[in-house]
Amino acid sequence: GDSVTQMEGPVTLSEEAFLTINCTYTATGYPSLFWYVQYPGEGLQLLLKATKADDKGSNKGFEATYRKETTSFHLEKGSVQVSDSAVYFCALIRAGGFKTIFGAGTRLFVKA
Amino acid sequence: GAGVSQSPSNKVTEKGKDVELRCDPISGHTALYWYRQSLGQGLEFLIYFQGNSAPDKSGLPSDRFSAERTGGSVSTLTIQRTQQEDSAVYLCASSRGGDTGELFFGEGSRLTVL
Numbered sequence: 001g002d003s004v005t006q007m008e009g010p011v012t013l014s015e016e017a018f019l020t021i022n023c024t025y026t027a028t029g030y031p032s033l034f035w036y037v038q039y040p041g042e043g044l045q046l047l048l049k050a051t052k053a054d055d056k057g058s059n060k061g062f063e064a065t066y067r068k069e070t071t072s073f074h075l076e077k078g079s080v081q082v083s084d085s086a087v088y089f090c091a092l093i094r095a096g097g098f099k100t101i102f103g104a105g106t107r108l109f110v111k112a
Numbered sequence: 113g114a115g116v117s118q119s120p121s122n123k124v125t126e127k128g129k130d131v132e133l134r135c136d137p138i139s140g141h142t143a144l145y146w147y148r149q150s151l152g153q154g155l156e157f158l159i160y161f162q163g164n165s166a167p168d169k170s171g172l173p174s175d176r177f178s179a180e181r182t183g184g185s186v187s188t189l190t191i192q193r194t195q196q197e198d199s200a201v202y203l204c205a206s207s208r209g210g211d212t213g214e215l216f217f218g219e220g221s222r223l224t225v226l
Contacts, residue, residue, distance in 0.1 A: 034214075043116070043217040044155075044203070089155065098143065099168060100215055104154035 002027040006090045006103035013080055014111050021075040021106045023064075023090035031092040033057075033066055033073040034100070038087040047075075047088070080110045114138075116218035118204050124224045125194055133189045133221045137206030144187050145207075145215065146179060150200040158202075161187060194225045 007022040025031065035047040035057070048057035053068035062077045073090060090103040117136040125131050137144050146158040157171040161181045172178070176194075181187040191198055201222045205215035 036215075036217075041219075043219040044205075044215075045217065046214055049214065098160055098162070099157055100145070101157070102147075102155040 002031070002092060002094055002101050004090050004092055004101055004103035006088075006106050009087075009105075009107040010109055011106060012109045012111065015082055016079045017110075019075070019077040019080045019084075019108070021088055021090075021108070023073045023075065023103060025071050025073065025090075025092050027071075027092055027094055029095050030068075031094050031097075033064070034091040034093075035062070035064055035073070035075050036089040036091060036102070038089065038105075040086070044089065080108070082110045082112050084108060085110045116204055116206055116216055118202075118218035118221050120221055121219065122222045122224075124226065126226050127196060128193055130190065130192045131194055131223060133191075133202050133204075133223070135187045135189070135204030135206075135218060137185065137187070137204070138216055139185075141206035141208055141216070142184065143207045143209060144181060145205045146187070146189050147203040147205065148173075148200045149203055149220070155203065158189070191223075194223075196225050199223055199225045 003026045005024050032051045034049045036044045037047045038044045048059040050057040050066040056065045064073050064075045087105045087107045089105045093100045119134045144161040147155040159179050160168045163184050164181050176192045179189045201220040203220045205217045
C-alpha cells in the first residue's frame with residue numbers, strides 16, 4: 001500500500017543553520033505530495049505542496065521538489081529561525097484518491 | 113466557522129466508560145476526516161466522510177469505535193468501553209473535496225483513559 005517514510009527526529013539546529021528533512025514515498029501512479037507543520041499547541045497546517053513531478057513547492061522560506069525518479073520530497077530551508085521549531089509531517093494523496101497518508105513526523109528544535 | 117472546531121479539547125475518563133468527541137468543520141467543506149495521533153507516532157487514519165456518507169471506515173481500530181456525520185456538517189466520533197490504549201489525540205480535518213489533499217485541521221481532542 002501507499003506509504004511515507006521520513007527521517008526520525010528530533011533534529012536540533014542552531015539558528016541560521018541549513019535544514020533538510022528527508023521524505024520518501026511509495027505510491028502507485030502520480031500522487032500529490034505535501035508538507036504539513038504542527039507548531040507547539042496548534043493544529044496541523046499545510047506548509048507547501050507539489051502535484052506533479054519536478055514541481056517545487058515553497059512557502060515561508062521552505063521548499064521541496066517532487067522527485068519522481070527517487071520518489072522523494074525532501075524539505076529544505078536555507079536559514080532556520082527559533083520560530084521554525086515544530087513537528088513537520090510529509091504526506092501524500094493518490095491521484096483520484098481521498099485518503100491523505102502521513103509520515104511519522106520529524107520534530108525540529110532550533111536553538112538561539 | 114473560521115476554522116475546524118473540536119470539543120472537548122481535553123477529556124479524562126475511566127476505563128470502560130464511553131466518550132464522544134465532536135468536530136465542527138469549516139462551513140462548506142464536504143469532506144471530513146478523523147485521525148489519531150498517539151505519543152511519538154504519526155497520524156493514523158480512522159475514517160473519512162464525503163457529505164454524510166463514510167466510504168472508508170477501514171481505519172477504525174475496533175468495533176468499539178464509530179462515527180457519524182449529520183447535515184453534511186458536524187461529526188461525532190464515539191468510543192465505547194474505552195481502554196487505556198485509546199489514549200491519544202484525536203484530530204479532525206476537513207477539505208473542500210475528497211481528493212484535493214489539502215486538509216484543514218482542528219487542534220484536536222486529547223483523550224486520557226485511566
